[in-house]
Amino acid sequence: MADAYGTSLVLHNVPVRQTSTFVGRKRELEKLSEWFEQVEDYRTCLVFGDGGYGKTTLVLEFFNNLLEGGIDTKATLPTVISFYTAKRTRWSEEGLLHIKGMADAMEDSVRELMYCLEPVLGREWYKINGRALIDKATAELRGQGFTRDDVLLIIDNTETLATSSADAEELADFLARVARTVGRVVITSRRREMLAAFPVPVSQLSESEALALMQQLGKVYGATAIQQSGEPRLRRACQQLMYKPLLIDTLVRYIARSATSVQEGLDQILRKTNDQLLEFLYEDAWHRMTAAVQEVFMVLVVVDTPIDGRCVGDVCTEIGVHHAEFQASLGETYFASIVDHGDTYDLEIVALAKEFFRQKKRRLAPMEAERLDKIAFRVDKLATERFEIARNYRLDRVAEGFRSEFAKAAKIATFKRDYKSARELFELAMQEEPLNAALRERFASFLFRTLNDPNAALPFAKEASELDPTSPDAWLTLGLIQYKLGDLRSGDNCMESAEKYGKAASLCLLRKAIARYHAANREPYAKASPRYLKEAAALVDLSQRASSRKDFYHEKNQREAEKYAALIRTLTTKIGRREVSSKNAPEGR
Incomplete structure (x- = not known):
């Protein structure tokens, strides 16, 4: 994912906010801003506190605000922000990777960062570990023009990684080296980890913040007893819940579902240990499920x-x-x-x-x-098959297209929105590799999708399909460009070639349908428009029927098909009612 910030572009995988009811935490947000502005500070930012106080929620709120330009800061935003949370399994170029301990997870966080820049990580990335892995990542980043200040790594829930004192020391050493060489680091943890860090403690809310949260959640969840209670009663409830956001949320949800009073809800929650409370909530939720x-x-x-x-x-x-x-x-x-x-x-x-x-x-x-x-x-089995398809796609198309240093630099320049340099670097890369069909397809795609210049893209897309007539990607890109230029017949021929050489039939049928919809939308009262819309509706239906769950983009294509099915119906209705403005609309009677 890439977001614009000012005049720069940030490449990131930061998740969206965890809640739409974020309240308070002014002090903690100010501490995060203070650390962010101290770019020269090599210390890791440690956001720590007990479970249920909203550490991850706080971090995601801060970085989403930052990416949206909602935080006033003098510091330059990093070019790459990588968010990592440890899992027991993860897909890698070697297949399904089982993460067994702290060292595996820490090294995996560095590889995850590199996936922001590289479509494929070779086996050499999995043959090294520890300091050697950090040094390799640092060298690769510097080689692609990134400094330490250009990169920021967020590691969530680090207490799950280090379960012993030896682990904690190893974690501290690893993070310190990453923060000095690879990029700036933010971690969340339930513990005050053993490392020299910029601390951002997260504890209970203030009374006013807790009250505001409870009242806001009462409206969101429709908890009548909360909405009808006065402030003194709600303040006492917040105090009994230790001003803990998770417990406040638990109480309000329970009251909303069970239609009980505030006191009855508190009685259910306060008499239980944490595990008993969760088991009670699990059983309650289980019985309400189908x-x-x-x-x-x-x-x-x-x-x-x-x-x-x-x-x-x-x-x-x-x-x-x-x-x-x-x-x-x-x-x-x-x-x-x-x-x-x-x-x-x-x-x-x-x-x-x-x-x-x-x-x-x-x-x-x-x-x-x-x-x-x-x-x-x-x-x-389906996930494995889908992964293999996606991996082959990355190896065959993306990696092949960006083999040379010029091509890699062009990709980075594109990320940074330096399109002038990107175009020049693409041209240098093609001089270096004049017979690389995948590179020409990538350049055509850059001109078409990024610069929105289908006329400039057309000759390079044609060259790509001529250099490699069996490349489904070259035919697909060429077909999309032909459609954009209004040439339905040529576009259809390209889609048929793309399907013949490996593209999913559902995707090619869908692109044919979308092209016909746009042709009809441009000239709704042209003689061919009713035929285009009828064909488009039939093609969308065929696309949905042909769709396979093995396709890596199955769900995305299905959503796109549903979207265009609705658009086709709407346009057909509007044309029938003469509700569409067009230069070739019939004269009013």
Whole structure:
């Protein structure tokens, strides 16, 4: 993902905010701003505090504000911001990687940073570790024109990485070296880690902040008892909950769902230990779920593949439940932490919830448990196939297109929005590799998508398809350019070649449909427009029928198909009612 900030572009994978009801934390936000402005300070920024106080929420609020230009700072924003949270499994170029300890996770955070810049990491990145890995990453970043101040790494929940004193010391050494050489570092932790850090303690809210949060959540969740209670009663409730955001949220959600009084809600929450409270909330949420949604959770604790939006979508499809229904159920629980990336999300089920679901699964009849195990196996198999397709795509198209140093520099210049330099570097790269079809396709794509200049892009796209007539990417890019220039017939021919040589039929059919929609939209009352719209509707339908869940972009293409199906229906209706303005509209009667 890339966001504009002033005149620069920031390449980042920072998740979206965790809440729309962020309240207070003025002191903590000011401390983060203070650290951010001290660019010359090589210390790691340590955001620490007990669980439930909202450390990750605070960090994401700060960096989302920063990326949106909502924080007044004199410091220059980094060019690359990488957000990392440890998982037990992760896809790598070597396949599914099992992360077993602190060292694995720390090294994985550096590799994750490099994926911001490189589509493919060679095996050499997995043969080295520790200081050698840090030095290699530093050298690669410097070689691509990035200084230490251009890079910022956010590592979430580091207490899960270091479970012993020896681990803690190793973690401190690793982070100190990364912060001195690779880039600036922010970490969140429940502990006051053993490292020289710029501390940002996160503890209880102030009374006024806690009250404001409770009142705001009462409106959001529709908790009648909260909305009808006076300030003195709510202040006492906040005090009893130790001004802890998680407990305040728990109380308000419970009152909203059960329609109980404030006191009854407090009685349920305060008499329980943390684990008992979570188990109580789990059982409460479990009984409100449909049987199908329950099955989704029981499968998710069995799968090996990292749990993200695609994995969840696959499980939902296998079981026969709408993805949106599962997400709605998840949003009402404390089963998992969600890292929302906008177009997809990562999901980490908390340890106590995992055991809760495993117990539920163990109580099933043997045949039912076996059925869920088979679903998990199919989901893992599908994820592996999808990963292989995506990896081959990166190796065949992206890596091949950016082999030379000039081409890599062109890509970095594009990230930085230095389009003049990027164009010059692309041209130098093509002089160096005149027969590299993938490079020409990437340059055509740059001219077409980034500079919005299809006329300039056309000859390079044609050259790419001539240099490698079996490249589906070259044909796809050429077809999109032909469509943009209004040449439907040539565009269709290119799409047929793209499908012949490997592009998904669903994608090619969809692009044909979109081209016809835009042709009709440009001249809604032209003689050919009704035919274009009829063809477009049929092609969208065929695209949806041909779609395969193995396709890495399956969900994105399905959303696009649904969007254009609606647009085609709307335009057809508006033309029929003469509601569209056009230079060739018929004269009014």
